[in-house]
Each structure stands twice: as structure tokens, then as C-alpha cells.
Amino acid sequence: MLKISALNEDTDTDEGLSTLALGRSKEAEEAEVLSLYNQALDHQRRGKKLQAEEIYNLLLDTELLDKVYHTDPEGTTDDDEPEPNLQTEPLAMVKYSCYKHLAVINVDRDDLHAGMEYYIQAVELDSSDVSLWHRIGKLAIRMSNISLARFAFERGHYCNPEHWPCIDQLVTLYYTLGCYHFCLALVARALEKDSAYMKGLVLKRAVYREFPGLRSTCAHLFKECDAEIEWAEIDEEFAEKCLNEARVLRANAEDRVGPQAPARPKAKLPDESIELTWVGLGR
DSSP states (O other): OOOOGGGGOOOOSHHHHHHHHHHHHHHHHHHHHHHHHHHHHHHHHTTOHHHHHHHHHHHHTSHHHHTSOOOOTTSOOTTOOOOOOTTTOHHHHHHHHHHHHHHHHHHHTTOHHHHHHHHHHHHHHOTTOHHHHHHHHHHHHHTTOHHHHHHHHHHHHHHOTTOHHHHHHHHHHHHHTTOHHHHHHHHHHHHHHOTTOHHHHHHHHHHHHHOTTHHHHTGGGGTTSOGGGGTOOOOHHHHHHHHHHHHHHHHHHHHHHOOOOOOOOOOOOOOTTSOSSHHHHTO
């Protein structure tokens, strides 16, 4: 049960008694919110997703949770207030968790767009959760929204530069999008931590094969890596799997954008037998 400071204050005035009564009422409401949230969690654990979803939505409609403010993905609020501390503000944590659970429920039923909406609502409340950014990125890939996927994984990497799943996704996306310098730079940092990082070795070789000139211009990126990466044996089956993943991502992204405009017809050169006069060219 949450503590309200007014409950611990001694006062003999009518105004003070009124404040205490309001404090108790608010505390009771907060306790009820937490109780309902735990019920929803229990339903979700038991596979009763519809009942859990109903309670999560009910909680989000309460005045108490409605007052919990949002932040934008850059970590600021409309009123320039600091982000809520989810560890010390239980109501903020409940609201944040409701959005996350609703996202999971909708994604499980293949309503990816609704799931993404709920994830965005959650990240607006707390933009420091690297695991949430990773979920958004993975879902964006399923939706073939490569730009959003890149943004999400970059934000996750910003929150925690050591978060390997975000690094692993980003190197593939950078290669897919043709951001080869970014790809090599991140691969280099990953190989500094793990010289046997196979996907990094695969993409490094692929970039150099496609653009040999980058081998010399980007050599400095790998100066802190173990020298063995230059002759490390690459699993060709795994390499094909990695490169095919990038091809599929690129194809899906192009399909999402839509068909390209038809190519402009090539100009037809005049027949050499035509007399090069205005009359001849007009025939």
C-alpha cells in the first residue's frame, strides 16, 4: 500500500482533518488499482487474456493512472518534468506495465499495429528500458518497418551500449540499408568484445567484397581487435543465412514502400539511313 505524507502528519484543524480524509481516500484508490493490476496479471498467467485485457484497459481509464504523465522518446515531458521513476512511483509502473502487457496480448493475436501502439505508449512513459526498445525493433521488423526498427535498436543501444541483442540487430540493419561505414564501426566494437562474433565476421567480409576500397579506409576501425579476426574461419552456411536475412529485410522494405515508378523509356536513336535534315528527322 502506498504511503501518503498527509497520513503521518498531526493536525487539529478542520482543514487538516479534511486533508487526512482525502489522503485516506486516495490511498484506498491506489490500493484498489494495485489489487486490480495483480488480478490482471493472474489472469494473464493463467491464459485468460481477454479477462486480463479488460482489466488493463479499465485501469488505464481510471483517473489515477490518467494523471500519470507521459514523456516523448527523447526523455522529456510536455511540461519539462523529469521522467517518472518507475522504481519509486508504483502507479507509474502500473500504467507502464499495463501498456506492455496489452502490447503482448495484441501481438500474440497477430494484431501487430495495435501491439505497436501500446508499445509506443509505454516507451513514451519510460524511454530508458532497453528491453522495450528491443521489442519495438523486433516488432517493427515483423511489420517490415525498417526505419522504425533502426530507430528502436539505436535507442536501445543508446540506453545500454552493452546490450548484445540490439548490437546484433543493428549490424544487420546497417548492412541492409547500405550504411556500410556504420555497419563496420559497430562490427569492430562487437569484435573487440568477442573476436569470434560470427555475424560480425560475415558482414565485414561481405562489405569488403562489395566495396574493396573500404578495406583501407576503414582499417583503423579494427585496430583494437584481435589480429586473429583477419584469418578466422567463417561458417559458410551461417554466412549465407545472415546475408539472406539481409536480402529478405531489404525486399520486404521495398515491398512496403510500394512499386517503383516505371523506368523512363530510352530515347530511340534515328535510323542512320535518315537524311539528317529537319525534313528527314520529322519523318
